[in-house]
Amino acid sequence: MTVTSRNACVSCNNKNCLINKNLNSKIVLRFTEERREIRCKKGQQFIMEGASVTGLFFLLSGKVKVSRTGLMGKEQIVRFASEGEIIGHRGFGTEESYPISATALEDCKLCYFSKESLQEVLRLEPSFTYALMLFYANELNKSEVKVKSLSQMTVRERVIDTLLYVNRKFGQTNGYISVILSRREYADYAGTTEEQVIRILSSLKKETLIFTKGKRIGLHSTQALQREIDEHNFYLG
DNA sequence: CCATTAAGAGTGT
DNA sequence: ACACTCTTAATGG
Structure with a gap:
């Protein structure tokens, strides 16, 4: 994994990204300077289940699978992610370790933000916090639909x-x-x-x-x- | 570039 | 679930 530091959010055209949608805010704009870009090769795992939460990822390009170890060590794929999606968000709040693993299905570019800088922007910018809350609510809904499909x-x-x-x-x-x-x-x-x-x-x-x-x-x-x-x-x- | 090998698809039991 | 064959992708000279 190679890590570079550069603010490219302003010139980024990924409209699915939550940060991209909130760049009109000065606070969010300043927050984007904390961004780290990470390149990840196909097959590489960049979040490990059980590892302590250090931050959160936005998928810039590529495809990712998000999985969890189920009963008897059987892998359970929770969801797939494409460009603009947030990965590792469930590690926030009271959790101190990631409940999931994330693996690149092809070469990926990821935007990484530390937990601290993210928590700061969430406290300072209500519109961004609200947008993230909507995202969480939607994720919860999807996961409930998935439970239904698996059981029925x-x-x-x-x-x-x-x-x-x-x-x-x-x-x-x-x-x-x-x-x-x-x-x-x-x-x-x-x-x-x-x-x-x-x-x-x-x-x-x-x-x-x-x-x-x-x-x-x-x-x-x-x-x-x-x-x-x-x-x-x-x-x- | 071709040959060898490894990984994954597909099928029958 | 397991064993097996066939196909395709990866490796290395």
Whole structure:
């Protein structure tokens, strides 16, 4: 990991970034001078579960998986992150160690802010604090929806749900989902096993709902896939 | 560039 | 879940 120090927030065009949206504030602007840029290679883990919290990351470019060690050491992928997203935010508040690990799925650039400087700006700038609070509320909602999907959906539905989620998050290039994940990683997100994912993907392929090429997966009809999950939601109310 | 090897996909039991 | 084959990606000369 190489670390450089430079304030590039003013010239940064990442509109998804919470800091970028609040640069009109003088306090936030001064805070951005505390930024450290970190480069991270594919496969590298930059947050380790259980490590003490030193700060928080904003993803400038690249893709990241956020995971947690579940029961019996099985990896559970909590979410994926793309450009502009906050990583490591759950370590704030009363926690003193990160509850999750974060690993680069491809080469990444990360913006890092220390816990101290972040806490200062949160105390001084209510509009920024409010924006972060909205973000937290939204994250909580998403995690509740995920609990529901894990507990009430069938394995097949969870795999479809995972495909749609990853597709929504990263989009497509040449018809294929724009991120390369192993079947194992799909399984770790869907809360199932690699074999189950492989089998369900081959059924979906036979039903011409998806197509694959190596690790790449393309969706023929997101509507048709979505429909299968919607029916489920209908019966649940 | 090609050959060897390692990693991951896919299938049957 | 395990064992196996086949395919693709990574490595090194």
